[in-house]
Amino acid sequence: MQNTVSGFSKLSKSEKIDWIVATYFSKNNNARTVLEQYWNSNSKLQQLHDEFIENTITNFYLPFGVAPNFLINGKSYTIPMTIEESSVVAAASKAAKFWYSRGGFKAEVISTKKIGQVHFTYDGSSTELNTFINTIHSKFFSETASITRSMEKRGGGILDIKLNDKSDDLDNYFQLHATFETMDAMGANFINSCLEQFAKTLKREASTNLKGNLEIIMSILSNYVPECLVRAEVSCNISELNENRNLQPEAFAEKFVQAVKIAEIEPYRAVTHNKGIMNGIDAVILATGNDFRAVEAGVHAFASRNGRYSSLTHAEIKGDRFRFWMDIPLALGTVGGLTSLHPLVKLALEMLGRPSARELMQIVAVAGLAQNFAALRSLTTTGIQEGHMKMHLMNILNQFEATPEEKDKLVAYFKTNTVTHSAVSETLNRLRQSN
Numbered sequence: 001m002q003n004t005v006s007g008f009s010k011l012s013k014s015e016k017i018d019w020i021v022a023t024y025f026s027k028n029n030n031a032r033t034v035l036e037q038y039w040n041s042n043s044k045l046q047q048l049h050d051e052f053i054e055n056t057i058t059n060f061y062l063p064f065g066v067a068p069n070f071l072i073n074g075k076s077y078t079i080p081m082t083i084e085e086s087s088v089v090a091a092a093s094k095a096a097k098f099w100y101s102r103g104g105f106k107a108e109v110i111s112t113k114k115i116g117q118v119h120f121t122y123d124g125s126s127t128e129l130n131t132f133i134n135t136i137h138s139k140f141f142s143e144t145a146s147i148t149r150s151m152e153k154r155g156g157g158i159l160d161i162k163l164n165d166k167s168d169d170l171d172n173y174f175q176l177h178a179t180f181e182t183m184d185a186m187g188a189n190f191i192n193s194c195l196e197q198f199a200k201t202l203k204r205e206a207s208t209n210l211k212g213n214l215e216i217i218m219s220i221l222s223n224y225v226p227e228c229l230v231r232a233e234v235s236c237n238i239s240e241l242n243e244n245r246n247l248q249p250e251a252f253a254e255k256f257v258q259a260v261k262i263a264e265i266e267p268y269r270a271v272t273h274n275k276g277i278m279n280g281i282d283a284v285i286l287a288t289g290n291d292f293r294a295v296e297a298g299v300h301a302f303a304s305r306n307g308r309y310s311s312l313t314h315a316e317i318k319g320d321r322f323r324f325w326m327d328i329p330l331a332l333g334t335v336g337g338l339t340s341l342h343p344l345v346k347l348a349l350e351m352l353g354r355p356s357a358r359e360l361m362q363i364v365a366v367a368g369l370a371q372n373f374a375a376l377r378s379l380t381t382t383g384i385q386e387g388h389m390k391m392h393l394m395n396i397l398n399q400f401e402a403t404p405e406e407k408d409k410l411v412a413y414f415k416t417n418t419v420t421h422s423a424v425s426e427t428l429n430r431l432r433q434s435n
């Protein structure tokens with residue numbers, strides 16, 4: 001069977017499934033049923049989802065959960081989280097509850113600048129190019145006026161455009177490096193439209209005013225946004241870190257700070273440590289219709305900004321105070337994109353009180369910090385498996401196709417016994433044999 005196809009995009013959804021089934025599942029007559037069982041019976045809602053991407057053949061569900069009891073800058077939130085991994089929502093909820101009674105989280109937006117670049121080559125003198133860019137500088141603004149008008153009304157727009165000479169790194173390579181304020185929009189379309197106009201202006205002006213040859217390579221926003229930065233933090237008296245029966249607050253604080261310091265200097269640990277932070281961040285970003293790939297790429301570049309991949313969070317003990325914090329770049333939007341299209345995204349944003357992009361940056365950063373607090377608290381006390389496996393129990397039971405009665409019995413049994421895959425398997429087998 002040939003696995004290539006021409007004109008696939010033009011087929012109807014049902015014809016696409018016919019092709020998939022015939023090509024890959026000729027011996028599996030269940031494939032079509034699996035795909036179709038996720039279709040929504042509300043045809044309008046289904047069409048909306050079909051049209052988010054291309055070649056849609058079904059929906060892929062992710063759980064939408066909520067973590068209550070977050071206190072951020074004195075305001076209570078229930079944070080929506082979309083994620084497939086068990087224990088993440090429970091961990092966020094537990095950390096939220098812990099900090100609620102200790103003053104809650106503080107968060108502050110440090111800056112909101114976004115970046116875009118026109119990449120081009122020029123084979124003439126860089127001094128001549130510099131002078132030329134200065135002469136046409138105002139045209140970049142005037143020729144994008146129709147694109148920037150509404151954004152300027154909302155308080156945003158183009159903040160700065162400068163020439164970067166990169167020809168020492170790559171022959172003849174220069175950039176227009178532009179800074180933008182996009183207010184409540186993530187701003188990708190706005191920035192890219194401005195950049196493409198800059199490129200047109202630059203090419204046209206260069207053809208009559210420059211001696212050398214100028215070639216536009218590409219125009220695109222950057223997902224590296226170190227100046228679109230938010231800080232989240234918690235602090236309390238060390239004596240308030242008193243929830244663990246087996247560890248005194250001082251010993252816990254010291255172990256916790258040591259765990260963070262290890263992630264600051266050891267990349268193998270830092271990657272896992274930051275993965276735990278992204279458990280919280282990605283989950284809120286997905287639930288609120290933002291682009292987690294853009295955030296992931298920008299965050300990990302930021303974590304490497306000093307030449308070594310390092311922890312995003314930091315912790316210290318000063319006198320009798322414990323402080324735990326994180327600065328993180330987050331380019332988010334609360335208007336545009338999926339935010340006004342996806343019914344669950346709209347509901348999530350409404351639950352958060354229709355936040356501005358700045359407020360959402362704070363909420364998302366706090367979710368990441370809370371997640372890291374929960375993970376580190378488990379790692380430095382009980383170990384991660386105890387809580388994680390407790391939450392994972394249902395998945396293991398579903399794998400073994402446990403009945404509702406079997407589930408009830410095993411959940412009760414594992415309240416006082418350690419969950420491992422083999423322990424669940426053995427206990428379930430014993431139960432089944434005894435019946």
Ligand code: HMG
Pocket residue numbers: 085086087088089090091092093094095097272273274275276277279371374375376378379384386387388390391
């Ligand atoms: P616990 O103390 O056994 O829970 O913790 P509890 O039953 O005593 O309940 C306390 C609170 O926890 C609850 O309060 C909830 O807030 C929350 P309540 O609602 O009763 O007033 N909670 C739950 N929320 C929703 N559903 C539940 C639930 N259970 C508790 N079923 C817990 C259990 C899992 C929370 C704890 O052990 C924990 O925080 N563990 C850390 C888990 C974690 O970090 N998971 C992330 C995945 S692991 C990973 O990928 C990242 C990692 O590698 C990162 C790194 O290395 O840094 C670890």
